[in-house]
Amino acid sequence: MKLLSFVKDGIPRVGALVAGGVLDLPLAYSSIHGTEAAPDFLYSMRRLAELGDPAVGVVRELIDRGRSDSDLLLDPSSIKWLPPIPDPEKILCVAVNYKAHGEETKHAPPEKPYFFPKFRNALIGNGDPILKPRVSYRVDWEVELGVVIGRRGKYVDEKEALNHVFGYTVVNDVSMRDWQFPPGWPEKLNAFGQNWIWGKSMDSATPMGPVIATPDEVGDPGNLKLTLKVNGETQQEGNTGGMIFGVPQLIHWASQGLTLRPGDVISTGTPQGVGEAKGKYLKNGDTVEAEVEKVGKLVNPVKDE
Known part of the structure; x- marks a missing residue:
């Protein structure tokens, strides 16, 4: 379904x-x-x-x-x-979960998944505009596979993790890079000392959808093609097989000391091709298409706030 x-x-x-x-x-x-x-x-x-x-x-x-x-x-x-889940209790995103993305952004992958939150104010649905904040000039894209939790769990065993999945969706982890990496940011600090709140959760920074595809529709979440286009031009192309930590591992780690509840979303990280690595950023009038094989295509225009 x-x-x-x-x-x-x-x-x-x-x-x-x-x-x-x-x-x-x-x-x-x-x-x-x-x-x-x-x-x-x-x-x-x-x-x-x-x-x-x-x-x-x-x-x-x-x-x-x-x-x-x-x-x-x-x-x-x-x-x-x-958004398919308009009211999740938690939106958990994973930093640097594709080796190639880590290489393009010069960030070493973590030894275990590094999660950061995004908030409901950032959620928008298919067709809604991504509002380019008037305080940001480096607004970037990140296509990701989203995992929607369907069963409450804490300290979930990896072998049981997929039994906690309600379905899968598409997430565009829009990022304000000039706030995530402020001018003069100390070079000696690694990626995990960044400003995650402003850099990731400004209004409309989490397009999600258009649908939730149930597990029987998707099959193996570790072998899905991801694509992101801006104005019809492919910017990102990858496969979830390139994830450092797969869906079962992410559910396991996300549930350590934290209860996952139905409707929570885990966004699993992005492959290579982000705008920050190319010096390209979203602007007024752009159209962004984020697609995950067997799940769907999420389309959002970009407008100045």
Whole structure:
């Protein structure tokens, strides 16, 4: 399944991307069951993730029965997309998780994953503009595979880690490099003494989506092609096979002393090709396309704040 969050009549809803368009799941439930009331998990992706298999089973049945009914389908270009998980408790990102990216930015890979947070204020959905902050002139891109947690866990064993995955999404870890690496930043400090808050979590700095692809859609998360284009020109191209720490290891390390909850997102790092390494940065009028094989393509325009 490919699931998404969108707004209809001012109310967030959960939908499914099918061959004919976007299946409105609350509407499908009402139509099939002859009732105006639909379960709360059809209005909240995080709630759907929390309830797990029983709720997911209901969604699968709705998709099977409603995917061919044109009255229940919406044109994807007509909807207001939300981040697939609009309200995660935690967004955890991983620094320097691809050797080639570390080489291009002159950062040695860590001995264990180094996580930093991003905040909800930074979340935007497919089609929303990345606002180039008026205080930043080096706004960069980073395509990443996002892992959405579906099962609560702490001290998760690597062998069990994939059982905690609800699905996968696309994340663009937009970075304000002039704030992440301020002028005069001490050369002797390594990458992990950076200014992560301003450098990573200004408003609109975390485009996410367009969908969550369930594990059965994706298969091995360690062999997925990643691509990022700016105005149609390829800037990044890599494969999750190049990650230093794979998805099971990241879930294991992220859960050390910290409880992962349904709806939390782990963004797994970016391959080579970032703008900072080329002296290229996002500007007003650009269009950014971040794509992960088997998951989807996330498209966002860039606008001056």
